[in-house]
Amino acid sequence: MSITVYNTLSARKEPFEPLAPxxxxxxxxxxxxxxxAHIGNARPVVVFDVLFRLLQTQYGKVVYARNITDxxxxxxxxxxxxxxxxxxxxxxxxxKYREDMxxxxxxxxxxxxxxxxxxxxxxxxxxTLIEKGHAYESQRHVxxxxxxxxxxxxxxxxxxxxxxxxxxxxxxxxxxxxxDFVLWKPAxxxxxxxxxxxxxxxxxxxxxCSAMIRAHLGETIDIHGGGRxxxxxxxxxxxxxxxxxxxxxxxxxxxxNAYLDIDGEKMSKSLGxxxxxxxxxxxxxxxxxxFALLSAHYRSPLNFSAELLDQAEATLAAxxxxxRALEEVPAAGEVALAEESFYxxxxxxxxxxxxxxxxxxxxxxxxxxxxxxxxxLKARLLxxxxxxxxxxxxxxxxxxxxxxxxxxxxxxxxxxxxxxxxAKADKHYARADAIRAELLAAGVELEDSREGTRWRRx
RNA sequence: GGCUCGGUGGCAGAGUGGUUAUGCAGCGGAUUGCAAAUCCGUCAACGCCGGUUCGAUUCCGACCCGAGCCUCCA
Numbered sequence: 330m331s332i333t334v335y336n337t338l339s340a341r342k343e344p345f346e347p348l349a350p351x352x353x354x355x356x357x358x359x360x361x362x363x364x365x366a367h368i369g370n371a372r373p374v375v376v377f378d379v380l381f382r383l384l385q386t387q388y389g390k391v392v393y394a395r396n397i398t399d400x401x402x403x404x405x406x407x408x409x410x411x412x413x414x415x416x417x418x419x420x421x422x423x424x425k426y427r428e429d430m431x432x433x434x435x436x437x438x439x440x441x442x443x444x445x446x447x448x449x450x451x452x453x454x455x456x457t458l459i460e461k462g463h464a465y466e467s468q469r470h471v472x473x474x475x476x477x478x479x480x481x482x483x484x485x486x487x488x489x490x491x492x493x494x495x496x497x498x499x500x501x502x503x504x505x506x507x508x509d510f511v512l513w514k515p516a517x518x519x520x521x522x523x524x525x526x527x528x529x530x531x532x533x534x535x536x537x538c539s540a541m542i543r544a545h546l547g548e549t550i551d552i553h554g555g556g557r558x559x560x561x562x563x564x565x566x567x568x569x570x571x572x573x574x575x576x577x578x579x580x581x582x583x584x585x586n587a588y589l590d591i592d593g594e595k596m597s598k599s600l601g602x603x604x605x606x607x608x609x610x611x612x613x614x615x616x617x618x619x620f621a622l623l624s625a626h627y628r629s630p631l632n633f634s635a636e637l638l639d640q641a642e643a644t645l646a647a648x649x650x651x652x653r654a655l656e657e658v659p660a661a662g663e664v665a666l667a668e669e670s671f672y673x674x675x676x677x678x679x680x681x682x683x684x685x686x687x688x689x690x691x692x693x694x695x696x697x698x699x700x701x702x703x704x705x706l707k708a709r710l711l712x713x714x715x716x717x718x719x720x721x722x723x724x725x726x727x728x729x730x731x732x733x734x735x736x737x738x739x740x741x742x743x744x745x746x747x748x749x750x751x752a753k754a755d756k757h758y759a760r761a762d763a764i765r766a767e768l769l770a771a772g773v774e775l776e777d778s779r780e781g782t783r784w785r786r787x
Numbered sequence: 788g789g790c791u792c793g794g795u796g797g798c799a800g801a802g803u804g805g806u807u808a809u810g811c812a813g814c815g816g817a818u819u820g821c822a823a824a825u826c827c828g829u830c831a832a833c834g835c836c837g838g839u840u841c842g843a844u845u846c847c848g849a850c851c852c853g854a855g856c857c858u859c860c861a
Binding site: 334358360364371374396401402482485486487488490493508534554556559562563590594597598600625628630650651680686687689697735756758761774776778 | 806822826853855856859
């Protein structure tokens with residue numbers, strides 16, 4: 330039982346060893362709740378959900394926190410645009426985010442800290458940084474002084490000089506060094522704000538995560554995850570804040586997922602080439618989206634397309650079909666995870682594509698197995714599915730249900746199947762085939778077997 | 788410009804210093820009234836040029852191409 334993860338900080342795979350022997354702390358950057366999550370936003374959620382499930386098989390206590398950023402310029406802008414209150418906007422999109430992620434079979438995190446509930450911790454952290462000479466006040470802002478930290482840039486592997494060379498942004502006049510970033514900024518009277526030693530204001534984005542991690546998980550956590558694009562500046566700055574405030578390690582393992590591409594370009598809100606999870610759920614079931622997201626390794630870009638989703642749908646249908654044929658077979662026997670190849674694949678830096686390949690191998694064994702071997706094989710397949718967060722539904726429910734609007738209802742289908750059975754018994758094959766064609770046109774595929782005719786929606 | 792990371796068969800996508808996953812699609816066969824599902828078999832790949840090596844897709848170097856970060860972004 331040993332998990333290996335790729336640590337962005339060291340740029341290599343490392344054996345995972347938590348700080349405490351039987352417990353793990355994990356934090357993943359959550360959403361800024363000003364609009365709907367897109368499918369790219371869902372990738373880290375699904376990836377780290379698999380990690381969460383995997384860790385739970387080995388450690389007695391796994392504390393997984395995913396924050397809600399509910400104070401931000403974009404939220405203020407969104408509220409203003411729609412003429413609604415900030416709270417109304419954040420409540421709506423927080424609720425929708427939870428629904429969408431649940432639809433993807435993502436387990437709820439252990440903790441879901443909200444930025445606005447942790448303002449005191451943020452102010453305290455800012456004060457500590459000022460006291461220790463790592464931050465300064467300037468024109469009602471409080472800024473982190475990057476030059477006060479010798480190894481600033483270590484995570485993103487760039488030096489302050491590199492950053493200056495590539496600077497594309499005008500430097501605000503209240504900054505001592507162009508790389509200094511905001512810990513606290515003033516709030517306009519009409520905007521949300523909190524009283525602080527530096528006047529009424531609100532926290533900078535990077536500060537939120539550092540403060541919430543400290544408040545809820547401690548000074549050193551085991552795993553911090555998020556999208557690759559957060560490496561700089563967000564995570565770099567978190568490290569600066571937390572290390573300078575508390576000393577010691579901040580995060581033992583940094584994990585970053587690659588993003589989803591559309592036509593070879595990153596899917597992002599700024600490019601506008603995104604598809605929301607909610608919209609996609611109108612066409613595909615959450616499990617299909619989840620499977621698609623897991624079909625490539627989390628550190629590789631994944632090209633998002635209709636073909637990808639159709640492929641995922643077809644593959645899941647094949648697995649559920651396998652399970653449906655075994656409905657009378659109980660899943661039984663002891664599954665020794667440590668010896669399972671799908672499990673070892675996941676232990677190796679979450680190699681989900683390889684784990685899925687092992688699922689195929691299990692399904693194949695199942696098709697060929699003697700009856701006596703089936704209960705254990707089925708249990709193994711289901712255990713693998715559980716870790717990946719798939720294949721847990723009743724096969725008929727999955728195969729006969731659909732994401733979109735319902736077509737022909739099940740009763741009518743059964744009636745036609747019965748009629749076709751009779752036609753077949755009478756050797757009226759033309760009629761039997763006509764019924765099959767009619768059902769196919771209605772999106773229903775038939776499968777004859779010794780046990781009778783089964784159907785599924787396609 | 789600086790800093791990262793990639794380029795694998797028709798498509799998706801793992802992996803490895805030598806026996807070259809897996810899925811879909813294709814082809815041949817078994818099965819089926821015909822299909823579907825399933826099974827058996829089969830085709831096919833490692834960007835380009837050098838180097839190291841008995842042997843490289845895998846290691847090293849150059850080159851070409853692509854993506855990302857350097858600004859809010861999963």
